[in-house]
Amino acid sequence: MIGQKIYKTDLSNYTEVAQxxxxxxxxxxxxxxxxxxxxxxxIETLADQEGELFAKIEVLKSAYAGAMLMGNDVTELEASFKELTAKLAEIQAKERKDN
Incomplete structure (x- = not known):
């Protein structure tokens, strides 16, 4: 469907195309x-991806601290932290390789 034209005089299939x-x-x-x-x-650069991951990690660290203060389960937060830091390590390794 890429390149398909929907003429403004006939919008009968607009919803289908939008879906x-x-x-x-x-x-x-x-x-x-x-x-x-x-x-x-x-178009997202490695630096963009790295910045997004750092921001997510900071939010996660705050959530973890709050959960610890409240005595809540932090198992999911710990798993998310490990996942994000692994992705960050991959990106940083790619950056070192490219430079």
């Missing part, structure tokens, strides 16, 4: 006389 876009990482852009299905492009 396909949601399921297939695409979007509908407005052209002058029609709408067109285009892929969604995310």
């Amino acid at each position: 396909w876009c949601n399921a297939n990482n695409a979007t509908i852009v407005d052209r002058e006389d029609y709408y067109e299905v285009v892929p969604v492009v995310h």
